[in-house]
Amino acid sequence: MTGIDDLPIREELKGKSPYGAPQLDVPVRLNTNENPYPLPEPLVQRIAERVTEAARNLNRYPDRDAVELRTELARYLTRTAGHEVRVENVWAANGSNEVIQQLLQTFGGPGRTAIGFEPSYSMHGLISRGTGTGWISGPRNDDFTIDVEAATKAIAEHAPDVTFITSPNNPTGTAVEAETVLALYEAAQAAKPSLVVVDEAYIEFSHGASLLPLIEGRPNLVVSRTMSKAFGAAGLRLGYLAAHPAVVDAVQLVRLPYHLSAITQATALAALEHTDTLLAYVEQLKQERDRLVDGLRALGYDVTPSDANFVQFGRFEDAHAVWQQILDRGVLVRDNGVPGWLRVTAGTPEENDAFLDAVKDLKKEQE
Numbered sequence: 001m002t003g004i005d006d007l008p009i010r011e012e013l014k015g016k017s018p019y020g021a022p023q024l025d026v027p028v029r030l031n032t033n034e035n036p037y038p039l040p041e042p043l044v045q046r047i048a049e050r051v052t053e054a055a056r057n058l059n060r061y062p063d064r065d066a067v068e069l070r071t072e073l074a075r076y077l078t079r080t081a082g083h084e085v086r087v088e089n090v091w092a093a094n095g096s097n098e099v100i101q102q103l104l105q106t107f108g109g110p111g112r113t114a115i116g117f118e119p120s121y122s123m124h125g126l127i128s129r130g131t132g133t134g135w136i137s138g139p140r141n142d143d144f145t146i147d148v149e150a151a152t153k154a155i156a157e158h159a160p161d162v163t164f165i166t167s168p169n170n171p172t173g174t175a176v177e178a179e180t181v182l183a184l185y186e187a188a189q190a191a192k193p194s195l196v197v198v199d200e201a202y203i204e205f206s207h208g209a210s211l212l213p214l215i216e217g218r219p220n221l222v223v224s225r226t227m228s229k230a231f232g233a234a235g236l237r238l239g240y241l242a243a244h245p246a247v248v249d250a251v252q253l254v255r256l257p258y259h260l261s262a263i264t265q266a267t268a269l270a271a272l273e274h275t276d277t278l279l280a281y282v283e284q285l286k287q288e289r290d291r292l293v294d295g296l297r298a299l300g301y302d303v304t305p306s307d308a309n310f311v312q313f314g315r316f317e318d319a320h321a322v323w324q325q326i327l328d329r330g331v332l333v334r335d336n337g338v339p340g341w342l343r344v345t346a347g348t349p350e351e352n353d354a355f356l357d358a359v360k361d362l363k364k365e366q367e
């Protein structure tokens, strides 16, 4: 039988696996860091109105530069990040994965390298590979914070073209201090002019502030964001970045013409009209996240401090076996392949109760 590797695919893709969080039909799914709350009905209605309007013009290509949407995203960032962001600082694409892909197509590519500090978001490495960019796995401390000394050393040694910093980090939940980002940025620029990407997919759930103000005066620093988590719109596929206007101009060199459909732009604009309602859910989820942390600790599990909408817990001799035992109790969590640890996404109070009951049951069984 012909398999992928029998096809004349690129050498560097041979033997690799695609991104694959299992999509299983289980009563309680806490494995992909989604927001558990469906969009509120008035927003669903507003989306229908906006999409209906857009549908009347579907014979035409959409606004290639998504100016209205980028203006509203800039307004949201200015309001929430304590820093003035203008339309020319913002770019949007189909999920922050596409934002990252466009950045790597522009600043990475064959003969170039990108570095990330692992464990971290696996797609940084996968999209690097997909764009022909060499991937360098940088170190972390045992508590999953970035080891600044080792990280700056790795940057000096490899002189990467792109440096990824994920804050809060996935799958550990660890926030990164501004001083750490600045130290890594300085180290990167000292090695050679290169791009530093701060992936803030989960920043709305953080105890601390966004690192977005750091883009001021640093044209090689980019902050990437998404509407998949805090806005509860993973199905929409809308990611965006904030950076110096020259970065926004640079990604135009690789973006596909009309990459953001008129339907996507209309839907995202409707969601942005309901920002306050959606951010109220974020507050609830932060409380639920803290309840998961406390509940897991009370049961005697180790928990990594979390600034995201998920919690890393352990330590297990065989994390995958525990993942299966939790699944057998009707709750799907995530095995990210971090030895000894699993990750659970904060769901509704009922879902979190079901998860806590499942892990309590496991503890009892082990006693």
Ligand code: PMP
Binding pocket: 032, 033, 094, 095, 096, 097, 098, 121, 166, 169, 170, 199, 201, 202, 225, 226, 227, 228, 234, 237, 238, 239
């Ligand atoms: N960055 C991080 C750190 C993530 O965890 C994710 C999603 N799991 C993304 C980016 C991509 O999100 P999206 O493409 O849905 O915006």
